Amino acid sequence: MHMKFSVIPKGGRMNTPDIFSDTEAVLLMSDPVEKANASIALYRLWLSLSDSLKDEVLAMTSASVVKVLQAPGRPERPELVEAHQLPRRGLGSVQGRVALVHSLAHIEFNAINLALDAVYRFRGMPTDYVTDWLRVASDEGEHFLLLHHRLAELDSHYGALVAHDGLWDMARRTDHDVLVRMALVPRILEARGLDVAPPMIAKLQHLKDEATAKILQRIYTDEITHVEVGNRWFRYVCEQQSLDGTTVFRDLLRGENSAYLRSPYNREARLQAGFNEQELALIREMELEYKAASRS
Ligand SMILES: [Fe+2]
Numbered sequence: 624m625h626m627k628f629s630v631i632p633k634g635g636r637m638n639t640p641d642i643f644s645d646t647e648a649v650l651l652m653s654d655p656v657e658k659a660n661a662s663i664a665l666y667r668l669w670l671s672l673s674d675s676l677k678d679e680v681l682a683m684t685s686a687s688v689v690k691v692l693q694a695p696g697r698p699e700r701p702e703l704v705e706a707h708q709l710p711r712r713g714l715g716s717v718q719g720r721v722a723l724v725h726s727l728a729h730i731e732f733n734a735i736n737l738a739l740d741a742v743y744r745f746r747g748m749p750t751d752y753v754t755d756w757l758r759v760a761s762d763e764g765e766h767f768l769l770l771h772h773r774l775a776e777l778d779s780h781y782g783a784l785v786a787h788d789g790l791w792d793m794a795r796r797t798d799h800d801v802l803v804r805m806a807l808v809p810r811i812l813e814a815r816g817l818d819v820a821p822p823m824i825a826k827l828q829h830l831k832d833e834a835t836a837k838i839l840q841r842i843y844t845d846e847i848t849h850v851e852v853g854n855r856w857f858r859y860v861c862e863q864q865s866l867d868g869t870t871v872f873r874d875l876l877r878g879e880n881s882a883y884l885r886s887p888y889n890r891e892a893r894l895q896a897g898f899n900e901q902e903l904a905l906i907r908e909m910e911l912e913y914k915a916a917s918r919s
């Protein structure tokens with residue numbers, strides 16, 4: 624990896640790191656494998672700093688100025704297409720399996736960007752917030768690499784097929800406010816992964832694709848902790864601003880944002896990830912409200 628982090632000691636002396644500039648640099652990387660490896664390396668470097676140095680770094684003015692990102696760094700391929708243009712294939716064939724692994728690799732690539740952006744964009748959050756989201760970015764990097772290797776085993780690669788355009792939409796729509804970002808990205812988009820993963824894993828096991836099933840199981844276990852991170856920081860910001868979380872969530876779910884809600888929900892995993900009963904009921908209610916409104 625040719626990435627030079629500002630936290631890498633030069634001439635044997637540790638520079639004062641600039642975590643926001645480093646995060647920005649990784650966010651702008653376009654090569655997916657390089658970006659995945661850099662995300663993992665960035666988290667390791669962050670963990671290697673003492674707690675007091677971490678605090679110092681965050682108190683320092685960063686050379687990186689927060690930009691509106693129409694898109695983070697990404698490779699020329701995959702070609703991005705509208706969701707309805709994505710070919711639908713069953714999992715029974717190898718091509719179907721390749722298509723599934725490719726679409727998951729694309730989701731993980733985007734997840735790296737989303738986690739890095741949560742660090743890069745929202746300054747002035749506590750040190751643990753930065754640690755949490757750098758950890759998530761590192762996990763997503765690992766997830767991407769697992770799928771990247773699986774694609775190679777299946778004689779394919781990331782970029783070989785078209786992919787879903789619009790995964791960055793929610794990032795753009797929530798880039799003005801950490802509360803809105805936490806409410807909608809981890810708690811709606813990532814949480815959706817918790818609902819769809821177990822049946823998908825079961826299907827792959829049924830088809831005797833243990834290798835892919837194992838990767839998905841690993842991802843699923845990690846994703847519960849990512850949603851938990853989102854829930855925890857959502858509650859933190861609500862508390863800071865003396866807001867009632869359920870009311871805020873309800874307001875944010877009015878209208879288009881509810882288009883992402885789809886039952887059945889994985890109750891057990893969602894409870895484990897820190898949702899409460901009231902919120903689970905609210906999610907169900909908002910889904911029905913949205914469906915009723917789009918029918919009329
Ligand atoms: Fe992931």
Ligand SMILES: [Fe+2]
Nearest residue numbers: 734813846849
């Ligand atoms: Fe995740």
